[in-house]
Amino acid sequence: MASLFRVTGGFGLAVLLGIPAGLWLGCSELARRAFLPYVNFCRCLSPLAWIPFAILWFGIGDAPAIFLIFLAAFFPLTLATISAVATIPSIYFQVAAEFGLTGGRRWRLIVLPAIAPQVITALRVTGGLSWLVVVAAEMLAGRDGLGFAVWDARNGLRMDLLVATMMVIGTIGVAMDRLLAKLTRIPSVRWGYER
Amino acid sequence: MSDSGPSTPPSPRPSPLEGEGEKLHPCPLRLERVGHAFDSLAVLRGVTLEVERGEFVAIVGPSGCGKTTLLGIIAGVLQPTEGSIARVGQVRTVHQVSGLLPWRTVSQNIELGVDRRSTSAEANGQLQEMLRLVGLEAFAGYYPHQLSGGMRQRAELARALAGHVDILLLDEPFSSLDYLTRLRMREEFVGLLHERPRTVILVTHDVSEAVQLADRVLVLSGRPGGIRCELQVESPRPRELTQPEVVRATHRILTELGLEHDAAGNSPYEI
Numbered sequence: 500m501a502s503l504f505r506v507t508g509g510f511g512l513a514v515l516l517g518i519p520a521g522l523w524l525g526c527s528e529l530a531r532r533a534f535l536p537y538v539n540f541c542r543c544l545s546p547l548a549w550i551p552f553a554i555l556w557f558g559i560g561d562a563p564a565i566f567l568i569f570l571a572a573f574f575p576l577t578l579a580t581i582s583a584v585a586t587i588p589s590i591y592f593q594v595a596a597e598f599g600l601t602g603g604r605r606w607r608l609i610v611l612p613a614i615a616p617q618v619i620t621a622l623r624v625t626g627g628l629s630w631l632v633v634v635a636a637e638m639l640a641g642r643d644g645l646g647f648a649v650w651d652a653r654n655g656l657r658m659d660l661l662v663a664t665m666m667v668i669g670t671i672g673v674a675m676d677r678l679l680a681k682l683t684r685i686p687s688v689r690w691g692y693e694r
Numbered sequence: 695m696s697d698s699g700p701s702t703p704p705s706p707r708p709s710p711l712e713g714e715g716e717k718l719h720p721c722p723l724r725l726e727r728v729g730h731a732f733d734s735l736a737v738l739r740g741v742t743l744e745v746e747r748g749e750f751v752a753i754v755g756p757s758g759c760g761k762t763t764l765l766g767i768i769a770g771v772l773q774p775t776e777g778s779i780a781r782v783g784q785v786r787t788v789h790q791v792s793g794l795l796p797w798r799t800v801s802q803n804i805e806l807g808v809d810r811r812s813t814s815a816e817a818n819g820q821l822q823e824m825l826r827l828v829g830l831e832a833f834a835g836y837y838p839h840q841l842s843g844g845m846r847q848r849a850e851l852a853r854a855l856a857g858h859v860d861i862l863l864l865d866e867p868f869s870s871l872d873y874l875t876r877l878r879m880r881e882e883f884v885g886l887l888h889e890r891p892r893t894v895i896l897v898t899h900d901v902s903e904a905v906q907l908a909d910r911v912l913v914l915s916g917r918p919g920g921i922r923c924e925l926q927v928e929s930p931r932p933r934e935l936t937q938p939e940v941v942r943a944t945h946r947i948l949t950e951l952g953l954e955h956d957a958a959g960n961s962p963y964e965i
Contacts, residue, residue: 560788589771590789590793591795593769593771593787593793594793594795594806596770596785597785597786598786598853599810600806608798608806609795610797612795613797632721686837687797687798688836688840690796690797690838691796
């Protein structure tokens with residue numbers, strides 16, 4: 500289905516770029532001072548405000564929707580990762596130093612597992628956000644997909660089709676969240692959810 | 695009992711580790727008039743301390759007297775703002791609330807402590823031995839949040855004692871446990887140290903814990919903390935809480951801290 504493909508693309512891109520960006524900004528005080536105000540600014544900007552530019556730059560179809568979903572997910576994900584990195588208790592770094600964990604091992608064994616629960620929560624939130632945005636994007640910049648179906652039903656005054664589409668949107672959204680929630684079942688992140 | 699000012703002379707006690715055949719550092723830790731201040735707040739002043747290899751030193755004092763700061767300086771997490779510190783060899787800390795990595799199981803945590811130069815068979819042997827020593831064989835695959843407080847502290851002790859690290863720092867390791875568990879852990883810890891001798895520095899506000907475990911107890915004064923007095927405890931470990939020397943030493947320290955009174959009815963120091 501077109502909508503699912505767009506969400507996967509935009510959200511996937513946001514994950515691939517947002518988490519590394521968050522790690523970088525979380526570790527480097529200088530980078531944080533330079534870029535954090537812009538990240539915050541962009542996060543406060545509704546991705547829907549970008550719709551005219553998205554159509555201007557990417558036309559109609561997959562590309563503008565993917566671009567809008569990326570914008571919706573990237574900034575919150577980056578911010579969540581930054582805060583997760585910045586709040587790792589210093590005791591874990593002391594443990595790392597005393598047990599000879601440096602460089603790559605420090606990243607793999609301390610930093611990444613320490614932020615995993617918070618990042619997974621952020622993935623669920625931004626995943627849901629992406630699903631909201633794809634409908635809006637397709638209403639204005641699509642020729643197919645669920646958002647376009649909503650718009651089409653409206654134009655045809657077909658309230659029955661509209662309600663049916665809404666049911667589909669809600670059901671798929673819940674299924675997606677269930678899928679992402681599976682990540683919280685990984686044994687090595689359980690500590691972040693139960694205490 | 696040797697009442698000494700801030701400059702403590704090195705004690706002539708023979709180290710139990712001497713003659714073990716390894717390369718020996720007779721004095722793995724030396725602090726020279728160490729002081730520390732957070733901005734304008736002086737928390738430590740003029741602490742001079744020499745610890746011998748294999749010695750067990752306990753540091754007690756009222757809360758806020760800089761005990762944890764002193765331990766941070768010894769661990770190398772904090773730089774002293776005055777004086778100097780010389781440390782030979784590696785240090786490992788056992789923390790007050792679990793310093794175990796919550797995303798690793800008990801055995802994965804202890805694995806971190808095992809000497810990395812050993813082969814995987816050796817490493818596994820060491821891991822199994824540590825699990826056996828602390829009695830956690832059945833809980834090897836559990837995560838820290840699934841364990842009781844006592845088990846967590848046992849696992850952390852096992853992690854710190856695995857491998858060949860010279861100095862063990864204990865930051866109130868048993869203070870989050872209930873009274874009975876605490877007494878049991880002291881006994882177990884004496885047994886563990888017997889198996890794996892280390893130079894130990896214990897920071898605690900539990901006077902009886904210090905007296906029961908340590909060769910030498912240092913009493914810190916209130917902020918800014920300095921060494922107020924020093925006390926040797928000679929009887930061999932394990933010591934019972936109610937044996938005469940332990941009771942006497944506990945009384946002496948509590949008197950120093952102004953919490954009990956000497957025969958003349960005066961307390962030398964009010965907090």
